[in-house]
Amino acid sequence: MAGLSRRKARAAWIFLAPMLITLAAIAGWPLLRTFWFSLTDASMADLSAWKFIGFDNYLMKDQYGWGGLLVDPDWWRAVYNTLVFTILSVTLETIFGLLVALVLHQRFFGRSFIRAAILVPWAIPTIVSAKIWAWMLHDQFGILNSMMLSLGLITQPIAWAASPDTALAAIVLVDVWKTTPFMALLCLAALQMLPTDCYEAARLDGIPAWRLFFKVTLPLIRPALMVAVIFRALDALRVFDVIYVLTSNTRDTMSMSVFARQHLVEFQSVGYGSAASTALFMVIALLTALYLTLGRVKLAADPN
Amino acid sequence: MGFQRSKSGKIFRRIAFAGAVLAIAVIALFPFYYAILTSFKTGSALFQVSYWIGDITLINYQSIFREQPFGLQILNSLLVATVVVGLSLLLGVTAAFAFGRVRFRGRGLLLVTVLAVSMFPQVSILSGMFELVRALGLYNRLPSLILSNLVLTLPFTVWVFTTFMRELPKELEEAAYVDGATPWTVVRRVFLPLMGPALVTTGLLAFIASWNEFLFALTFTLSSETRTVPVAIALISGATALELPWGGIMAASVVVTVPLILLVFIFQRRIVSGLTAGAIKG
Numbered sequence: 105m106a107g108l109s110r111r112k113a114r115a116a117w118i119f120l121a122p123m124l125i126t127l128a129a130i131a132g133w134p135l136l137r138t139f140w141f142s143l144t145d146a147s148m149a150d151l152s153a154w155k156f157i158g159f160d161n162y163l164m165k166d167q168y169g170w171g172g173l174l175v176d177p178d179w180w181r182a183v184y185n186t187l188v189f190t191i192l193s194v195t196l197e198t199i200f201g202l203l204v205a206l207v208l209h210q211r212f213f214g215r216s217f218i219r220a221a222i223l224v225p226w227a228i229p230t231i232v233s234a235k236i237w238a239w240m241l242h243d244q245f246g247i248l249n250s251m252m253l254s255l256g257l258i259t260q261p262i263a264w265a266a267s268p269d270t271a272l273a274a275i276v277l278v279d280v281w282k283t284t285p286f287m288a289l290l291c292l293a294a295l296q297m298l299p300t301d302c303y304e305a306a307r308l309d310g311i312p313a314w315r316l317f318f319k320v321t322l323p324l325i326r327p328a329l330m331v332a333v334i335f336r337a338l339d340a341l342r343v344f345d346v347i348y349v350l351t352s353n354t355r356d357t358m359s360m361s362v363f364a365r366q367h368l369v370e371f372q373s374v375g376y377g378s379a380a381s382t383a384l385f386m387v388i389a390l391l392t393a394l395y396l397t398l399g400r401v402k403l404a405a406d407p408n
Numbered sequence: 409m410g411f412q413r414s415k416s417g418k419i420f421r422r423i424a425f426a427g428a429v430l431a432i433a434v435i436a437l438f439p440f441y442y443a444i445l446t447s448f449k450t451g452s453a454l455f456q457v458s459y460w461i462g463d464i465t466l467i468n469y470q471s472i473f474r475e476q477p478f479g480l481q482i483l484n485s486l487l488v489a490t491v492v493v494g495l496s497l498l499l500g501v502t503a504a505f506a507f508g509r510v511r512f513r514g515r516g517l518l519l520v521t522v523l524a525v526s527m528f529p530q531v532s533i534l535s536g537m538f539e540l541v542r543a544l545g546l547y548n549r550l551p552s553l554i555l556s557n558l559v560l561t562l563p564f565t566v567w568v569f570t571t572f573m574r575e576l577p578k579e580l581e582e583a584a585y586v587d588g589a590t591p592w593t594v595v596r597r598v599f600l601p602l603m604g605p606a607l608v609t610t611g612l613l614a615f616i617a618s619w620n621e622f623l624f625a626l627t628f629t630l631s632s633e634t635r636t637v638p639v640a641i642a643l644i645s646g647a648t649a650l651e652l653p654w655g656g657i658m659a660a661s662v663v664v665t666v667p668l669i670l671l672v673f674i675f676q677r678r679i680v681s682g683l684t685a686g687a688i689k690g
Contacts, residue, residue, distance in 0.1 A: 108585060109511070115591035116506035120518070123503035123566060126495075131525045131559050134536025141535050151539050207428050218429060220676040222436045227668045229620035231638040232661040236443045239654050247442060250457040281439070286683065293684035342529030345622045349642050361531040361623075368535055369627055378535045385532040392527065 135385075141378035148372035161379035173379050178355055182363040183387075188272065189359065190340040193279045197336055198329070200280065201287025206317075208288065209295045226285040234349035237278045241265050268356040275357060278346050283339070287332055294328035295321070330399050334392070341388050360384040440665065447659040454655050468659035477633055478640065478660065485636040485664070488550055489618040492557045493611045500565035500610070501603065505595045507566065508573030509581065519570065526563035530623050533559065541628055548630040556624035561614035568685050572606045573599065609682035612675055616668060637664040 142161055146154035157164075163172040173179050208219055225233065240247050243263035252258045264274040298321065306316050344361040351357040353366055364384060368377030446454065448464045472478045506512075507519055537556055538547075546552040580602075581594050589597070625636045632640070641660050644653060672679060 112510045112591060113512040116510035116512050119502040119506040119591070119595070123499040123522075123562065124518075126499060126558065127522065127525060127562060130537070130540070130555050131528075131533060134533035134540055135528070137536030137539055138532055138534070141539075146535075148538075151542065203428075204432055207425070207432060210425070212425070212429065214429075216676065218433055219680070220673045221433050223672045223676065223679060224440060224669055225436055227616060227672045228440065228665050229622075229638050229641075229668075231620075231622050231642050232443075232665055233439070235641060235657050235661055236439045239446065239658065240439060240442060242654075245455045245457065245654075247457050281435070285436070289680050289683055293680075338527045342531065344531065345638075348622075348626075361529060364531045365534065365623070365627070368531075368538075374535050374538075381529070381532045381534060384529050388527070388529060 138378045138381050138385075141374050142382045144375050146374040146378075148369065148374050151374065154375070157375070161376050162383075173376070173383060178358070179360075179363060179380060179383075181355055182358045182360045185272065185357055186341060186343065186359045186361075189276060189279070189343060190337055192276045193283070193340050194333060194336050196276070196280045197284050197287045198333060200284045201332075202291050202329075204284065204288035205291030205295055208292050222285040222288060224285075225282050228282070230282065230345040231349055233282050234278055234346045237274070237281070238265055238350055241274055265350050268354075271351045271354070271357045275347055275350055278350060279340070279343070282346075283336060287336060290328065290332040290335075291325065294325040297328075298324055334395055334399075337395075338388060338392065341391070342384070360387070440669070443658045443661050443665075446654060447662050450655050468653075468655040469663070471653075472644075472656050472660045472663070475656075476640065476644075478637075478663075480633060481635050481637050481640045482664070484550060484634060485619055485638075488553045488557060488636060489615045491554050492561055492618040493614045495554070495558060496561040496565040496614045497607055497611055499562060500569050501600065501607075502595065503566045504569030504573050505591070505599060507570040509599075510591075519567075522563045522566050525559065526567070530559070534623070534627060537624070538627065547628060548634050550634060552628040553621070553625055553636065556628065557618045557621050560617050560621060564617075565610050565614060568610050568682065569603070569606060571685050572603065576602060605678065606682075608675070609678040612671060612679060613682050616671075619664075619668065 141154070143156060143158060144154040145157050145160075159172075161172055163170065163174045165171070204222065208215060208222075228236075239245075241249075241264035243249065243261050243266065246261070246264070248264070249258070249261040253261065262270060264270050302320060303316070306320070342361050343359045344365070347357055347359050347362050353362065353370075358366070360380065361384065364377050364380035366377075367373050367380060371377070445458070445461055447468050448461060448466075450465050450467050453463070503522075507515060533556075541547050541552040541555070544552075546555070576599070580598050584594050584598050619636075620638060621636070622638045622642070625639045626642070629635050629639065632643075635643070637660070641657060641664065644657050644660065
């Protein structure tokens with residue numbers, strides 16, 4: 105048997121090798137190169153002609169004063185936008201997702217149709233949903249303005265995606281529409297794993313539904329909810345598509361990913377863009393570590 | 409009296425519940441319905457808000473295929489997504505066998521590393537990947553997208569398959585080992601036949617992820633002949649900045665989304681179980 109388990113362990117490494125090599129080549133290596141580029145003045149035009157400049161992309165001082173990412177107001181604006189977007193959208197998605205899940209948890213005629221229907225926003229490519237909403241939010245011809253005008257909610261059309269006051273709200277709206285289904289499904293899965301007997305007992309005792317929800321349901325599904333929240337938050341922190349399409353490259357709504365790509369590709373400054381990418385990576389790694397420690401979330405339960 | 413109140417309360421609750429269900433359905437489906445509606449309009453009708461489909465014109469659908477290589481772009485997306493799914497499944501199954509069925513040192517750490525890859529932001533590998541793509545001579549060619557999209561699908565595939573394999577009973581493989589089978593035979597003969605449903609589900613999710621990918625496709629392709637459909641839609645522009653061809657954009661959106669929606673309705677149950685297996689247990 106010892107021979108077999110040694111043989112199995114050797115086989116395991118052989119089986120893992122193709123996947124590990126692939127991941128190392130397409131994720132590990134590019135990530136390390138990005139870290140490295142962030143310490144250089146590399147340019148997109150010629151990636152081989154670079155000079156090592158240390159941490160100058162992050163912070164440096166020359167005759168004009170301080171420079172670099174850490175004193176770049178546009179960068180901090182992007183950090184702020186990303187954090188506000190993440191907090192708003194994940195909070196709203198969690199609330200709406202839970203509400204939708206509670207509805208879908210009931211038995212009713214046509215439940216499986218509704219369950220399929222809520223997958224539609226999730227399956228539509230982000231680009232497409234951003235375009236559809238851009239059209240619906242159009243300042244002159246958009247259906248949303250028309251609806252709100254006829255209901256008397258507003259007196260004149262609003263340029264949702266174009267005006268700095270409403271652009272971030274518009275982005276959050278589109279993201280919430282698109283990803284609430286994902287949250288709802290995760291909540292639903294958690295709800296369906298709950299034991300039914302304590303609900304029977306509570307119903308017989310006449311305990312009101314809302315108390316049951318806050319005292320029993322919510323604590324029981326909390327672990328699943330925490331995992332769902334971190335998945336969504338990590339997704340929201342790297343947001344790119346919806347912002348790029350809906351509001352393009354305006355400073356007012358730029359996220360960290362949009363900022364990094366703009367410097368990398370449009371301004372061709374790979375060094376500076378890589379510094380922004382690296383900073384985003386660090387922010388995400390830090391927040392994940394914090395969340396996992398503070399929330400005591402168990403992500404990788406060891407098999408057996 | 410009490411009986412009366414509870415009865416009317418029950419009716420009220422039923423109406424409120426039906427309202428909630430209706431609201432969910434309308435909010436989920438209306439934007440796509442509106443896109444279909446718009447795609448059938450042209451000229452001045454486009455700029456009149458309406459809620460029902462009136463005169464149907466297919467001009468927008470004809471023009472997207474005529475004015476740009478949209479058919480080719482669909483083929484590009486299809487090709488990239490199919491190869492990405494194939495590679496992810498192949499590499500994922502063997503890796504998951506090792507992770508899920510064999511005890512070896514460093515397994516937990518490796519598994520967490522793989523999961524971490526699926527969490528880091530795509531933009532953080534953009535410049536490194538750009539260099540790699542150029543060094544391999546793949547810039548503005550579809551293999552560059554296959555390589556980069558694997559970053560999205562492979563960790564997730566490994567994770568779901570590992571969860572799936574862990575739950576299969578031990579007796580299955582033990583009998584085969586007693587008969588002198590090699591691990592490779594066990595994967596092929598014992599596990600693969602059982603994994604049909606997991607392969608379909610995960611393959612579908614990987615397909616959707618690759619089909620929808622935008623950042624890499626936007627960065628690593630240049631000409632309209634190598635674009636995938638999300639990039640093509642994002643870059644549709646009118647004669648002037650003021651004159652965006654909304655009819656055409658909506659027609660293109662409908663064309664790339666309808667297959668996904670059909671898949672979602674057909675495989676609804678499996679998609680739900682796949683998503684939850686990938687996230688909750690993950």
